[in-house]
Amino acid sequence: MKVIGINGSSHKEGNTAIIINMVFEELNKAGIETELIQLVDIDIQPCRACFACKGRGNCVFKGDGFCDVFNRIVEADGIILGSPVYSADVSSKMKAFLDRGGVVVATNSGLLKHKIGASVAAVRRAGGMTAIDTMNHFMLNKEMIVVGSTYWNMVYGKNVGDVFNDEEGIANMRNLGQNMAWILNILS
Numbered sequence: 291m292k293v294i295g296i297n298g299s300s301h302k303e304g305n306t307a308i309i310i311n312m313v314f315e316e317l318n319k320a321g322i323e324t325e326l327i328q329l330v331d332i333d334i335q336p337c338r339a340c341f342a343c344k345g346r347g348n349c350v351f352k353g354d355g356f357c358d359v360f361n362r363i364v365e366a367d368g369i370i371l372g373s374p375v376y377s378a379d380v381s382s383k384m385k386a387f388l389d390r391g392g393v394v395v396a397t398n399s400g401l402l403k404h405k406i407g408a409s410v411a412a413v414r415r416a417g418g419m420t421a422i423d424t425m426n427h428f429m430l431n432k433e434m435i436v437v438g439s440t441y442w443n444m445v446y447g448k449n450v451g452d453v454f455n456d457e458e459g460i461a462n463m464r465n466l467g468q469n470m471a472w473i474l475n476i477l478s
Contacts, residue, residue, distance in 0.1 A: 291321075291322045291323065291367045291368070291474050291475075291478055292322070292323040292324070292325065292365075292366050292367055292368070293314070293317055293322055293323070293324050293325075293366060293367065293368035293369065293370060293406075293470070293474070294324075294325050294326075294327060294362055294363050294366040294368070294369055294370070295310040295311075295313070295314060295324060295325065295326045295327065295369075295370040295372060296327050296329060296359070296363070296369065296370070296371050296372065296384070296387065297310055297326060297327065297328050297329060297330075297372050298329050298371070298372060298373035298374070298380055298381040298383050298384030298387070299329075299330065299372070299373065299374045299381060299412070300330050300374075300381065300383070301330070301374075301450065302328050302330055302331070303450065304374065304412070304450050305374065305412035305445065305447050305450060305451070305452065305453045306372045306373060306374050306410070306411075306412040307326065307328075307372075308412075308450075308451070308453055308454075309372065309410050309412055309445050309453055309459075309463050310326060310370055310372045310410060311326070312460065312463040312464060312467065313370055313408065313410065313463050313464075313466055313467040313470065314326070314370075314467065315464075315467065316464055316466075316467025316468045316470075316471055317368075317467050317470060317471050317474075319471070320468075320471035320472075320474075320475065322367075322368075322471055322474055325362070325366075327359055327362065329359075329381075329383040329384065329387060330383065332354070332355035332356075332358075332359060332383075333354040333355055334354055334355060334356045334359070334383060334386045334387050334390070335351070335353070335354045335356070335386065335390075336386045336389060336390070337349075337386070337389040337390040337392075337393050338351065339393065341393065341397055343393060343394045343397050343398065344397035344398065345397070345398065346398065347364075347394075347398050347401065348360055348361065348394055348398075349390055349393075349394055356387065356390050356391075359387070360390070360391055360394060363391075363402070363405075364401050364402070366405070367405065367406065367474055367478070368405060368406040368407065368408075368470060368474055369402075369405060369406075369407045369408075369429070369434070370407070370408050370409070370410060370470075371384065371388075371407070371408075371409045371410070371425040371428070371429070372409070372410045372411070372412070373409075373411055373412075373421050373424075373425065374411070374412045374413075374421075375411055375412070375413045375414065375416075375417040375418055375420075375421045377417070378416060378417030378420050378421075379417060379420050379421055379424055380411075380421045380424045380425060384424075384425070385424070388424065388425070388428045391428065391432075392428055392431070392432070395432045399433075400433070401432070402429070402432040402433065402434050403432070403433040403434070404433065404434070404435060404477075405434045405435070406434070406435050406437060406470060406473050406474055406477070407429040407434040407435065407436050407437065408436065408437045408438075408443060408466055408470055409421075409422050409425035409426050409429070409436075409443055410422075410443045410444065410445070410463065410466070411425075411443065411444040411445075412444070412445055412447060412453060413444045413445070413446050413447075414446070414447070414448045415446075418442065418444035418446075419442060419444075421444075422442060422443055422444060435473065437466065437469050437470045437473055438466070438469065439462045439463075439465045439466040439469060440461075440462055440465055441458065441462050442462075443462060443463070443466055444459065445459030445460065445462070445463060446459055
């Protein structure tokens with residue numbers, strides 16, 4: 291089994307990567323392979339809403355890194371979407387990825403059906419629920435099974451590493467990883 295994490299942060303080693311890796315630690319303990327994809331390293335253009343992807347299983351525009359990332363999540367058993375909160379929602383990289391992926395799956399139904407998913411957000415103050423909702427709505431609308439935890443899947447911190455000071459948030463990430471591993475093992 292394999293879970294792909296998509297880090298929508300502009301900071302490869304920032305708080306979003308830290309919390310995704312906390313979830314990964316629990317998945318790895320359960321024998322589940324993980325891979326982190328850093329969107330900051332990948333050019334992802336916005337969706338053109340041309341709907342030419344219908345029946346093709348991926349976007350027809352191959353000039354950026356979207357198609358490769360999308361193929362990897364289609365092949366995975368689970369997906370973790372992670373974003374910092376920018377302007378009270380997900381980062382622009384995450385939004386572009388979700389918009390393009392959303393159209394591809396809408397025109398090629400079933401591509402993500404029954405995959406296990408979770409969303410996490412690194413938050414300084416506000417907007418965490420909006421970011422989580424944005425990512426969860428993508429998964430729910432694509433027939434994925436969304437995993438939860440004991441509270442909302444966000445951890446508070448401004449500077450890199452500040453998330454380690456949010457004990458409740460850290461415990462929530464660990465529990466999320468355990469819940470995701472449990473579901474993946476039950477369904478395998």
